[in-house]
Amino acid sequence: MEQEQRRGSGGGKISGQLQAIFDKYRGQQGTLIPILQEAQNRYGYLPREVIGEIARTTDNPVSRIYGIVTFYSQFHLKPRGRNIIKVCQGTACHVRGGKKILNFIEDKLGIKPGDTTADLRYTLETVACIGACGLAPVLMVNDDTHGRLTTELLPWILDRYK
Amino acid sequence: MQFIRAHVLVCGGTGCMSSGSRQVQAGLEDEIARRGLDNEVKVVQTGCHGFCEMGPLMIIYPEGVFYVSVKAEDVPEIVETHLYKGRIIERLLYREPLSQKSIPSYDEINFYKKQRRIILSNCGHINPDEINEYIAAGGYEALGKALTLMTPAAVTEEVKKSGLRGRGGAGFPTGMKWQFARQSPGEKKYVVCNADEGDPGAFMDRSVLEGDPHRVIEGMIICGYAIGADEGYIYVRAEYPLAIKRLRTAIAQAEEMGFLGKDVFGSGFNFALHIKEGAGAFVCGEETALLQSIEGRRGMPRPRPPFPAVSGLWGKPTNINNVETFANIASIIVDGAEKYAEIGTEKSKGTKVFALTGKINNTGLAEVPMGITMREIIYDIGGGIVDGKKFKAVQIGGPSGGCLPEDMLDLTIDYDSLTAAGAMMGSGGLVVMDETTCMVDVAKFFLTFTQSESCGKCTPCREGTKRMLEILTRITNGEGREGDIALLEDLARGIKQTALCGLGQTAPNPVLSTLKYFRHEYEAHIKDHVCPAGACSNLTGYTITDDCRGCGMCKKVCPVGAIAGEIKERHVIKHKVCIKCGACEGKCPFKAIRKGA
Ligand SMILES: Cc1cc2nc3c(=O)[nH]c(=O)nc-3n(C[C@H](O)[C@H](O)[C@H](O)COP(=O)(O)O)c2cc1C
Numbered sequence: 165m166e167q168e169q170r171r172g173s174g175g176g177k178i179s180g181q182l183q184a185i186f187d188k189y190r191g192q193q194g195t196l197i198p199i200l201q202e203a204q205n206r207y208g209y210l211p212r213e214v215i216g217e218i219a220r221t222t223d224n225p226v227s228r229i230y231g232i233v234t235f236y237s238q239f240h241l242k243p244r245g246r247n248i249i250k251v252c253q254g255t256a257c258h259v260r261g262g263k264k265i266l267n268f269i270e271d272k273l274g275i276k277p278g279d280t281t282a283d284l285r286y287t288l289e290t291v292a293c294i295g296a297c298g299l300a301p302v303l304m305v306n307d308d309t310h311g312r313l314t315t316e317l318l319p320w321i322l323d324r325y326k
Numbered sequence: 327m328q329f330i331r332a333h334v335l336v337c338g339g340t341g342c343m344s345s346g347s348r349q350v351q352a353g354l355e356d357e358i359a360r361r362g363l364d365n366e367v368k369v370v371q372t373g374c375h376g377f378c379e380m381g382p383l384m385i386i387y388p389e390g391v392f393y394v395s396v397k398a399e400d401v402p403e404i405v406e407t408h409l410y411k412g413r414i415i416e417r418l419l420y421r422e423p424l425s426q427k428s429i430p431s432y433d434e435i436n437f438y439k440k441q442r443r444i445i446l447s448n449c450g451h452i453n454p455d456e457i458n459e460y461i462a463a464g465g466y467e468a469l470g471k472a473l474t475l476m477t478p479a480a481v482t483e484e485v486k487k488s489g490l491r492g493r494g495g496a497g498f499p500t501g502m503k504w505q506f507a508r509q510s511p512g513e514k515k516y517v518v519c520n521a522d523e524g525d526p527g528a529f530m531d532r533s534v535l536e537g538d539p540h541r542v543i544e545g546m547i548i549c550g551y552a553i554g555a556d557e558g559y560i561y562v563r564a565e566y567p568l569a570i571k572r573l574r575t576a577i578a579q580a581e582e583m584g585f586l587g588k589d590v591f592g593s594g595f596n597f598a599l600h601i602k603e604g605a606g607a608f609v610c611g612e613e614t615a616l617l618q619s620i621e622g623r624r625g626m627p628r629p630r631p632p633f634p635a636v637s638g639l640w641g642k643p644t645n646i647n648n649v650e651t652f653a654n655i656a657s658i659i660v661d662g663a664e665k666y667a668e669i670g671t672e673k674s675k676g677t678k679v680f681a682l683t684g685k686i687n688n689t690g691l692a693e694v695p696m697g698i699t700m701r702e703i704i705y706d707i708g709g710g711i712v713d714g715k716k717f718k719a720v721q722i723g724g725p726s727g728g729c730l731p732e733d734m735l736d737l738t739i740d741y742d743s744l745t746a747a748g749a750m751m752g753s754g755g756l757v758v759m760d761e762t763t764c765m766v767d768v769a770k771f772f773l774t775f776t777q778s779e780s781c782g783k784c785t786p787c788r789e790g791t792k793r794m795l796e797i798l799t800r801i802t803n804g805e806g807r808e809g810d811i812a813l814l815e816d817l818a819r820g821i822k823q824t825a826l827c828g829l830g831q832t833a834p835n836p837v838l839s840t841l842k843y844f845r846h847e848y849e850a851h852i853k854d855h856v857c858p859a860g861a862c863s864n865l866t867g868y869t870i871t872d873d874c875r876g877c878g879m880c881k882k883v884c885p886v887g888a889i890a891g892e893i894k895e896r897h898v899i900k901h902k903v904c905i906k907c908g909a910c911e912g913k914c915p916f917k918a919i920r921k922g923a
C-alpha cells in the first residue's frame with residue numbers, strides 16, 4: 165500500500181496525507197472542490213506538489229485544477245499567515261466606513277489585501293459581506309467576527325492574534 | 327421530576343456572538359450552577375432575533391422580559407436580581423430612541439410591532455440545534471400532511487395557488503417552477519437550495535439557516551416529494567461557517583427521526599440531503615453557475631434554455647430555489663394556500679424578510695407583509711436615520727438593484743413596483759444612505775464589485791463593466807468629461823441587452839438608477855468639480871472645524887475671498903468660490919481647517 169502510493173506520486177509524504185481525503189470522497193460525484201478545500205485546510209494553501217497529486221489521483225489535467233483554483237477566491241497558491249484578517253468591503257460596511265478600517269490596517273501592517281506579513285503572522289484580505297451587516301463595519305480574524313469597529317479598537321483586536 | 331421555572335434564551339447568531347454572547351452564556355451557566363439554580367433555570371442558545379444592533383440579546387421566560395446589550399459583567403446581577411429575586415433590571419431594557427421609554431417585552435418594541443414574522447417566527451425562540459423544539463413549534467407537520475394526505479400534484483397545485491414567488495431575486499412563481507420540474511421526463515431529479523447569498527448587505531438567508539434550519543430542510547423535502555426527486559443539495563457560502571455547522575446537525579437529526587432517508591412517514595418516498603460549501607465566487611449564486619460549481623467546475627453561467635428544470639445537475643431535471651422560498655413552504659401546506667395568499671398584494675403574496683443596514687438606527691432583519699411602504703420600514707421599524715441626519719437614498723436589491731430617493735419612500739413594496747421604479751427586490755437587502763453618501767461613489771462601489779466578480783465568459787460583461795468603471799472612477803476623481811453621462815447610458819443599455827447572465831444584465835442598474843434620480847450629483851462632479859456629499863476626496867474642498875477661534879488669519883490669506891466670518895466667531899468656507907489652493911490650511915494656528923467635508 166505504502167509502496168504503491170509512493171510510486172503514484174513521486175512524493176510519498178504528500179501522497180500519504182492526501183490519501184485520507186481521497187478515500188473519503190472515493191466513488192462520489194463532484195468531489196474536486198471539496199478535495200481542494202480539505203487539502204487547503206491541511207496545508208493552509210495549495211502547494212504545487214499538492215495540485216499535481218490531486219490532478220493525478222482524480223485524473224484531471226493540472227490546467228483544469230489550476231482553472232478552478234484561480235476562479236474561486238477561497239483558494240490560495242501562496243503560503244498564508246497564521247491569522248487571516250478579512251475586512252468586509254460590502255455595501256453596509258462601505259457606507260459605514262469600511263474603507264477607513266481597511267486603510268488603517270494596511271498602514272499598520274504595511275501590507276495590501278492579498279499579502280502576508282513577513283513574519284507570517286497576518287494575511288490581509290477583503291471580503292464582500294460576511295452577513296453581519298447589522299454591526300457594520302465588520303471584520304473577521306480566522307473564525308471570529310468583530311463588529312462595530314472603530315480605528316481605536318483595531319490595535320487591540322489585532323494584538324490578540326499572535 | 328425536575329421543574330424548570332425559568333428559561334433564559336441567549337442569542338447565538340453571528341451578530342450577537344461577535345458582540346460577546348458566548349461569554350454571556352458561559353458566565354450565566356456558571357453563575358446559575360454556582361448558586362444551585364441549575365435544576366430550575368435552563369439556559370438556551372437560540373438563533374438570530376434580527377435585532378443585531380442591540381446585541382447580545384436575552385429573553386427570560388415565563389415573563390418574556392427582553393434585555394439588550396447584555397455584557398458578561400451583567401450576569402451576576404441578572405442571576406441575583408431577576409432569577410433569584412424576580413425583579414426586572416430596568417437598565418438592561420430596551421429604550422425607544424425617540425421617547426426614551428424603556429420597554430420590557432419583545433412585542434411592544436416598535437422594531438417588532440409592525441413586523442409579521444412567519445419565516446422568522448422561530449428564529450430567536452427555539453434552539454436550532456434541537457429538532458424537538460422545531461417539532462414542538464409545529465415543525466414537520468407540513469411534511470406529514472403532504473406525504474400522507476396529499477399527492478405530489480396536489481402539493482404543487484397548493485404552492486401554485488399560494489402565489490409564492492421566488493425570493494432569490496427575480497420573483498419567478500415557485501409553483502410553476504415546480505410544475506416544470508415535475509413534468510420533465512426522467513427517473514432521477516434533484517432539488518437544490520441556493521444559500522449562496524452573495525449580495526453584500528443581505529443576511530436573511532444566513533439568519534434563517536442559523537436560527538431555524540429545519541424550516542428550510544422541511545421545505546426541500548416537500549419539494550422533492552412534489553417534483554419526484556430523491557436527492558437534494560444545499561449550496562452554502564463558505565463565509566457562513568455557523569450556518570453550515572447548524573445545517574449539518576439539523577440534517578443528522580432529521581435523518582435520525584426518519585424525516586430524511588428511506589420511506590419517509592411510511593409513504594415509500596426517499597430523500598437524501600447533502601451540503602456543498604461554496605468557494606467564494608459571487609456569480610455562483612446564478613443558478614446555472616451554481617450547478618456547475620456543485621459538479622466541481624469553474625462556476626460559469628451558461629445560456630438558458632435549457633432551464634435547470636429540464637437539464638440541471640448532471641444533466642438531470644433540477645428545481646432550484648432560494649432559502650427563503652423553501653422556508654415559506656411549510657406554512658403554505660399547513661395553513662393552506664388561501665390563508666397564505668391573504669397576506670400581501672395582488673401579485674406579490676406573503677411576507678418578505680428585509681435586511682436593514684447602513685445609516686439607520688435599528689439595523690437588523692425585518693419580516694413584513696408585501697405591500698408595506700418603504701417609509702414604514704425605514705422610519706417605523708428602522709427608527710429613522712442615525713444621528714438625526716437627512717435621508718438621501720435607499721439601495722435595494724444589491725448589485726443588481728437600484729437606489730431610490732426620498733420622494734419614492736411611499737412606494738408600496740412588491741416585485742413589480744420595485745422593478746418599475748428602476749430597482750429590484752433582489753434578495754431584500756436595504757442599505758440606507760444619508761446626506762454624507764455620494765451617489766456616484768455608490769454606483770462606482772457596485773460596479774467595482776460586479777466588475778471584479780464578472781466571470782469573464784461573455785464580452786459585454788467582461789469589457790463593458792470595465793469601461794463603465796473607468797468612467798466612474800474618472801468622474802469621482804474629478805476628471806469627468808463632457809459626454810461621460812451619455813457614454814455611461816449607452817454602455818449600460820448595450821450591456822443590459824447582450825450579457826449572458828443576470829450578473830451582466832443587471833450590473834448597470836445601480837448606475838442607471840442613480841443617473842435617473844441623482845443626475846445632478848453626476849453633473850456636479852463633472853461640470854463643477856464638486857462632490858456635493860463631500861465624499862470623493864479629490865473633489866472635497868476644505869472645511870473649518872469647531873476648533874476655529876475666529877482669528878481671521880484664513881480670511882486674510884485666501885486669494886479669492888472664499889472665507890466668511892466675524893472676528894471671534896467660527897468662520898466658514900464658501901465652497902462655490904474656493905479654489906482649493908490650501909493656503910488657509912497652512913496658516914491656521916489652531917489646526918481648525920482640514921480637507922474634506
Ligand atoms: C449574479 C447572480 C447572483 C445570484 N445570487 C443569488 C443568491 O445569492 N441567492 C439566490 O437565492 N439567488 C441568487 N440568484 C438568483 C438565482 O439565479 C435563481 O434565480 C434563484 O436561486 C432561484 O430561486 P427562487 O426562484 O427561489 O428565487 C442570483 C442570480 C444572479 C444572476
Ligand code: FES
Binds near residue numbers: 253294301
Ligand atoms: S456588508 Fe459588511 S458584513 Fe455585510
